Amino acid sequence: MGTVPALRVCTYNIHKGFSQFNRRMVVHELRERLRTLDVDVVFLQEVQGLHLGHANLHPNWPGSPQHEFLAEDVWSQFAYGGNAVYDHGHHGNAVLSRYPIVSSMNQDVSDHRFERRGILHCEVEVPGIGEPVHCVCAHLGLMAGSRRRQMGALAERMEQVAPGGAPLIIAGDFNDWRNRAAQLLGRRLGLREAFDRGRGEPARSFPSTVPVLCLDRIYVRGFRVRQAQVHCGLPWSRISDHAALTAELEFGG
Numbered sequence: 001m002g003t004v005p006a007l008r009v010c011t012y013n014i015h016k017g018f019s020q021f022n023r024r025m026v027v028h029e030l031r032e033r034l035r036t037l038d039v040d041v042v043f044l045q046e047v048q049g050l051h052l053g054h055a056n057l058h059p060n061w062p063g064s065p066q067h068e069f070l071a072e073d074v075w076s077q078f079a080y081g082g083n084a085v086y087d088h089g090h091h092g093n094a095v096l097s098r099y100p101i102v103s104s105m106n107q108d109v110s111d112h113r114f115e116r117r118g119i120l121h122c123e124v125e126v127p128g129i130g131e132p133v134h135c136v137c138a139h140l141g142l143m144a145g146s147r148r149r150q151m152g153a154l155a156e157r158m159e160q161v162a163p164g165g166a167p168l169i170i171a172g173d174f175n176d177w178r179n180r181a182a183q184l185l186g187r188r189l190g191l192r193e194a195f196d197r198g199r200g201e202p203a204r205s206f207p208s209t210v211p212v213l214c215l216d217r218i219y220v221r222g223f224r225v226r227q228a229q230v231h232c233g234l235p236w237s238r239i240s241d242h243a244a245l246t247a248e249l250e251f252g253g
Contacts, residue, residue, distance in 0.1 A: 005128030005251040006226070010034070011043040011171035011218055013139070013242035017066055026239050027062060031070050033239060037231070037246055041124060042075065042096040043137040043171040067094035074098075081106025083118035083139070093120040093137040093172065100125045102132055109153050111146035119154050121161070129251050133222075134162040138172035147176060151185040158189055165190075167222035167251065173242065177213045186219060194218040194228040194247040203230045205243040216245050223249035 012034070017027035034042065048066045062069035071078045075096035083092035083106075095101065104122045111117070117139055123132035138154060140147045154170070162168050170191065174181055179202065186193065195203040195218070204211035211232050218228070225247055232243035 005126060007041065007126055007133070007223070007249045007251070008037075008039040008246065009041045009043065009169060009171060009218060009249065010037050010039040010244055010246045011045075011137075011173075011216055012244040013045040013173040013216065013240060014047060014066070015240040015242070016046050016048045024238075025061070027066060027069065028060065029235075030239050033235065034070060034244075035074055037244070039246060040098045040126075041135055041169070042070075042094075043135070044070070044094045044096065045137065045139040045173045047080065047092060047094040067096065071096045077101040077124075079104035079120060079122050081118050081120035081137075083108065083110070083116045092118055093139055095120060095122045095135055095137050097122070097124050097135075099127065107153070107157060109150040111141055111143070111149060115141055115143075115146070117141050117146070117150060119150070119157070121157065126251075129167060131166065133167045133169065134158065136168070136170040136172075138170060138174065140172070140174050140176065142175055144178070144180070147174070147180070148184060151181060155185055155188045165222055168220070169223070169249075170219040171217060171245075173215055174217045175215055176217070177215060179214060181217065181219075189219075189221065191219040191221050192225070194220060194225045194249075195230075195245075203228070203243075203245055205230060205232070205245060207241050208232045208237040208239075208243045211243050216242060218245055218247045220247070220249060223251055226250050
């Protein structure tokens with residue numbers, strides 16, 4: 001019998017490379033902490049693609065976009081979707097992968113001009129899995145109505161491009177502290193939340209010092225969840241106001 005393909009994933013809102021309340025630039029520490037997780041695919045939100053002001057203010061600001069800087073020498077493949085664009089730069093979502101990203105598309109799901117949001121969809125070729133794994137990095141809005149419409153748009157797209165039982169991972173910052181995604185998104189697409197052990201409650205991930213709100217998620221289809229972990233408290237709370245979430249997945253769930 002062959003080995004069942006496994007995949008380790010992480011989702012993390014990196015707060016544009018700054019600590020809580022923007023006290024310190026922590027992108028170098030962030031890179032080192034991410035590498036300790038030993039994951040295959042990383043779903044990142046609030047990734048600074050460009051910021052001319054930070055580059056001038058901080059002498060050690062990376063010379064490349066944050067997703068490229070974080071991926072260097074570990075994740076050979078990456079995709080970025082810029083959502084918020086302003087005069088001095090832009091930020092958005094990114095997917096880093098050890099395996100080939102064969103396609104990527106960023107969908108603007110902004111509900112209004114004051115809160116730019118996007119959904120980055122990548123197809124990743126994972127060894128041992130006979131079809132591409134659909135990997136979606138999402139950062140949803142702060143208002144319940146916005147999130148409802150954004151989850152509807154996400155579900156509609158996945159029904160078109162990843163129908164039936166196609167392997168699917170949707171991860172990111174859902175801002176869904178009332179846990180509506182299980183009904184609005186999970187049931188429609190046949191997803192399982194990685195931290196749900198039958199209690200119907202995702203992991204608490206915010207604030208990272210002592211998490212009380214369930215904002216960040218890892219939803220899967222076509223995988224079994226071997227284990228899942230919340231990375232909070234020190235040293236993680238020095239890096240971002242969100243905890244990092246990881247899950248070890250086994251294909252064939």
